[in-house]
Amino acid sequence: MALLELRNITKRFPGVLANDNVNLSVESGEVHALLGENGAGKTTLMKILFGIYRMDSGEIIFKGKPVSIRSPKHALELGIGMVQQHFTLVPSFSAVENVLLGLKEMGIIPQAQEVREKLLRLSRIYGLEIDPDEKVWKMTVGEKQRLEILKLLYSGAEVLILDEPTAVLTPQETRSLFKAIEQMKERGAAVIFISHKLNEVMEIADRVTVLRRGKVVGTVKKEDTSTRELAAMMVGREVIFQFEKKKVEIGPPILRIEGLKVRGDKGYLTVKSLDLEVRAGEILGVAGVAGNGQKELAESIYGLRPVEEGKILFDGNDITSWPIPKRINAGIAYIPQDRKEVAVAQNLSVAENLVMKDCCAGKLGRMKLDRRRIDLTVVRLIEEFNIKTPSPAIRSRYLSGGNIQKLILARELSRSPKLIIAEHPTRGLDVGAMEYVYTRLLEEKERGAAVLLLAGDLDEIFTISDRVAVIYDGKIVGYANPDESELERIGLLMAGVTDVQESA
Ligand SMILES: Nc1ncnc2c1ncn2[C@@H]1O[C@H](COP(=O)(O)OP(=O)(O)O)[C@@H](O)[C@H]1O
Ligand SMILES: [Mg+2]
Structure with missing residues (x-):
């Protein structure tokens, strides 16, 4: 019997079906990864399980019994805990005080000394280092996360939900988090690990459930799958629209990027010596798993993010250090993901x-x-x-x-732009709005604009692009035609397998 089962969970937000009949079963002693692009519905599903959101329909079975989880407090009482992407600690309290507060909310009043000792013991067992007397506001993000996890372990959680925990960690901190997860597993807990990073999932998970546009694409065992299959499941391919892609005369290059290097939010280079060209009258679709430098690329072209090295040429001008208004007035349009x-x-x-x-x-x-x-x-x-x-x-x-x-x-x-940077332009939209967005982008291209389409979703790329560039680890690793026969090669490139045969 599974420890936990989510059955036919459906949750709708205004204009979005965030979870569409989702089924998920989790066993004791397993790390179950929930994999999917941003907006796939992972957080929503887990917030339902943790009692933050109410589902529209569906059922949760925990230890063989149907449960109706009313609140996070109720979830914790049952033994289900979640570390959210945004932490919920009290900044002016110390680690010990935060744990005490959590226990009090659950109706338990222990002594501070007792809490301190047990916290340190857990910290040692799981290798999650913290200073029990440090105030939360003084802690690094990594420390805060460790404290959040220790709080859950303290409360005796049997199901631990970690929502994109590695997004805020350094590589070293990620390593020690993974060790702690192994410990939890050995001690019989079930860990639900949310991520959109394929390599992490392949490393830590026992089973993987892939979500796409609110639906479960499938659940696979780690040993029966590969990075490549997961990439394909995650970004999918199901024909929804058939548009006529009119070939228009390809004009001169509008955007040219040479040897571009850009840093991400954490200070590491995420765009690493990238070259790219988009011409008037074409839609170039950039395919890639989220987090391979797409966002930083788009932001640097628009001027939101400084360039470390390399050049951005637009319409014949070197715009690398132009301010944003000048870029806008010169004819750059930006449709950001957020x-x-x-x-x-x-x-x-x-x-x-x-x-x-x-x-x-x-x-x-x-x-x-x-x-x-x-x-x-x-x-x-x-x-x-x-x-x-x-x-x-x-x-x-x-x-x-x-x-x-x-x-x-x-x-x-x-404003009749010459270049349109479109980042996931249909993410989270219903089918009608999606069709509208595609029609407008195709019209712009026919008018002669150059369109740079950044999307994880291959449906999107295949539907409207004239050419596909694959981005991996901050570089363009190959080009392909948006053609079914190229799917496999694109999938391989997206997964970082670069020694594949050029077909065209
Ligand atoms: N509180 C909310 N109100 C309205 N829409 C929401 C809310 N939370 C999430 N959504 C929408 O639901 C979809 C799924 O979001 P989410 O569960 O956060 O995805 P993920 O965690 O996989 O990135 C997205 O389209 C998102 O915009
Ligand atoms: Mg999320």
Whole structure:
């Protein structure tokens, strides 16, 4: 009998089916990886299990009995604990005080000395080093994570959910986390390890369940699978749309990148000597598993991230050190993956978000805003891009995901850009909105724009790209045609197998 079973779990958010009939079973003494691209529904599923979200339908069976998990406190009482991506420690408390607080919430009142000793004992057993008296605000991210895990172990959790734990760790810290996970397993706990990194999953997991667009693609044993199969499962391939990709005359190179090196958030080089060219009238799809430098590449072209070495040439100019407004005015459009945090100002109105780039460019009045022209432009864009909003004055945060994306397209594409950087432009959108995004991007290409499409999803790339470049470990490792016969080779390249035959 499985320790834990999730049956037919469905969870819908406005405009997104985050979990679609998901089944997952977890055994004692196993590390079960939950693998999937960003937005696949991993966190949502685990927040349901941990009592943070309520499922729309489905069933959770724990130790053979159906349970209805009401809250994280209830989950912990049952023996199910989660370390979330955003930690939940009290910064002004020490490690011991945080554990005490957690115990008190569960109705247990032990002595501080007793807590301190048991915490140190657990820390030794699992090799999770912490200073019990250090205040949380002084701790590094790695220390905070270790404390979160120790808190769960202290409470006697039998199921430990770790949501992308390695995302915030150095390679050395990752090694010791993996050792601690091995310990948990040996002591009979079940660990649910969430990740989108294939090599980590292949190293630590006993079984892997792959989620894609809210659905389970499959559950496989580690010894029966390979990095390559997991890559294919993760980014999938199922034909949803058939568009006619009109061949238009390919023009001169619009974007040229030479020997680009860019650092990621943690300070390591994530783009490592990358070369790339996108020409007018083509969509170049960059395929790759998340975390191989895609985000940093996009951000450096738009100017959000400094370039360490190398050159970015746009339309004949070296723009490597241009400020963002200059790039925007020269004709670079950006559709970032993070719609809510980066692409729109959530508390500004739909109208303000639509025209913000034109106002700084002076088209709608430089010193004084031309209200009448702004209103006319806004009404026209809302109609042309079919944005469903109760009014142009409403704050953007109240729009659905699909309509926010239409707003972004309206703002970016209405300025007839020469280059469009589109990062996962349909992630989390429903089928109608997806089709709309593809149609607009194809139209832009036919108009003569160069489109750089960054996506993990091969469906997306195959649907609209003219050429595919595969990114792995910060470099372009090969090119392919978006053709079924190339799928296998693309999958291999994505998994870091570079000695594959060129077919074209
Ligand atoms: N609180 C929320 N409100 C609305 N949509 C959400 C919320 N949480 C997640 N989503 C959406 O649900 C989908 C799955 O998200 P998530 O479970 O966070 O994916 P993952 O953890 O695999 O990256 C995404 O499209 C995301 O935008
Ligand atoms: Mg997540």
